[in-house]
Amino acid sequence: MAYELFYWPSIQGRGEFVRLALEAAGAPYRDVARLPAEEGGGVRALTALLAETGGGGPFFAPPLLRDGSVTLSHTAAILQYLGPRLGLVPHDEASRLRAHQLQLTVTDFVLEVHDTHHPIASSLYYHDQKPEAARRAELFIKNRIPKYLGHFERVLDSNAGHAVGTALSYVDLSLFQIVAGLGYAFPNALSRVAASIPRLVALHERVAAVPAVAAYLASSRRIPFNEHGVFRHYPELDPA
């Protein structure tokens, strides 16, 4: 039976880390909220599932993954569940623990990226918190991008260029997405640190060239980056 992903239909957002894993593995899946209502899709299918108390719920927020009778929320938990089933994490326990911890660090970074444009509240528009966003983004670029990317670079350096194991993992896919997202949202900031993170840059290129990933990125299933998702390009937040 196909996996069912429930996520906002018009953004990459946190759901994209799950989409990339499913796509890279060639797994059959339904991106439910992007399907027409007459096929059981639409945002209503997502919000209805969020409110369910059976099968593990209630759930706090998307993305959600449904696999038969199992429903899961939280990107890192979903990837921990999918990893072994999709062949995207090594078999040994040490590698799986390492992969999950790395994914949780990705989660933390993604929230920091989000909060560059929403430092006060998710409930407000960006234009209602622009001065605070400018202040937060400046320090994010100065301190947090180097800290996180430097960490991931050391991780790759400690393991011959892979996040875990010796083959493509879901963590590699997530690191690809982080570099891709920063390249969209903060191209100037990324270009300034690129020389110091050669392994991460190489990983990004290598993952983009994986045939299943390349096919996905070229398809209409890959929603373009936009200013509703996590990675937003506001030029005023990324000065040259």
Added chain:
Amino acid sequence: MAYELFYWPSIQGRGEFVRLALEAAGAPYRDVARLPAEEGGGVRALTALLAETGGGGPFFAPPLLRDGSVTLSHTAAILQYLGPRLGLVPHDEASRLRAHQLQLTVTDFVLEVHDTHHPIASSLYYHDQKPEAARRAELFIKNRIPKYLGHFERVLDSNAGHAVGTALSYVDLSLFQIVAGLGYAFPNALSRVAASIPRLVALHERVAAVPAVAAYLASSRRIPFNEHGVFRHYPELDPA
């Protein structure tokens, strides 16, 4: 062999969720950074472990747990690892998945609590971001406390007052800590929502009365809440 917890020695912080699990289970453990340097303790032992690349590292941030040859970071990953070993999560897979997801929601909430006093950057002092903190805290109290606590209340309601299973779990301990922390940091805000979260309030009282927990809370091992941790009491952020 005793578990070894590595966390900042002067705050509860994120490490407290791990301390509570170890204490509630009566597990032998060393709170390494709180031990004297001559016993292998101190903050230096923590920072040295963070930089290690063997055994799963490098690690991004504390808390870290070492169990023999296994070293883990991220509160939720540590609790996922400890839960079955300490008897603080049911045996069945569905309950374990549910527990981990709930813990990840706790993680998200704890970061939002932190960012009420640090909305711009962790690298700045609170007094360098007070106007932004006031704005963020107001919306946190208005929207986020009701949303998160309401979610946890529904979770407890859906499962006879327990986060998972039918006995004390590490998630119950974490929900206790959230209520305790909000009671310290945002007493006015908490008192306003208390009537709408009876199950969460009851859980807090029930966990505090668990003998091993009560003994811990009364001991010098429980670091008092203070204005260096996650839950900080700044009266100006919690108006009556």
